[in-house]
Amino acid sequence: MNILETIVAQKKKEVESRQAAVSRAELEKRELFKRPVLSLRSFLLDPEKTGIIAEFKRKSPSKGMINATADVVAVTSAYATYGASGLSVLTDEPFFGGSAEDLMQARVNQVPILRKDFMVDEYQLTEARAMGADVILLIAACLTPKEVKQLAAAAKKLQLEVLLEIHNEEELQHICDEVDMVGVNNRNLKTFEVDINTSLQLINAIPASKPAVAESGISSVDTIVTLRNAGFKGFLIGENFMKQPDPSIAFADFVQQLKAKK
């Protein structure tokens, strides 16, 4: 089994046990379930904003522990204050050290929040809404085109936006009307190598109506400029900030450098 298959197998078990403990009807009664959502798509299309989706990521399968001590409210609030167009919060516990609690705490911020997890079941969409997320991620590598369409349609019924993640040309087949944005992950999930050319090679095949997001391995403002010139509207960045002793300061410096490039 590759890492994605391992994660998905674990995810299916987890979802089954959470569903047995808390029904969808119960999740729908939660306060955060009723809040109006913020549109990441609109934030990414705003030329005054940075386009950066800053990720709160404690650890990962490729890097192991990245930051064991960062405080989710302090870091995500700094990201929002210094110009993130969106926040991405990992809610997977076993592989990324995240939690629903992290996302609920990050909800103090008035910027769109992506629930970063491996979505395999509609139950997780209701959970996402109930924890205060605005956007969910669907990963083409672990879903069929039919499953993407079904999950994306169910997300729209909950007013959630959908970011579809692809890794190669074949996965362009997963793009459907129901997805709002298309992400290209530069990380090869078999070798963990990151290559920005993955984004640059796929951008022209992504429909102009779906803002494109370059994901993973971004660590310089020059890379953002290159990706932006190629047509990307969003830039998902995790490790580059989280690995610093103070991710908040690292993010503020990065945005200052980016603004100087304009």
Ligand SMILES: O=C(O)c1ccccc1NCC(=O)[C@H](O)[C@H](O)COP(=O)(O)O
């Ligand atoms: O990050 C990993 O090691 C990883 C392994 C297996 C599946 C997914 C993985 N990452 C998810 C992501 O998409 C990244 O967290 C996100 O794009 C940010 O990447 P980075 O800026 O390189 O931290």
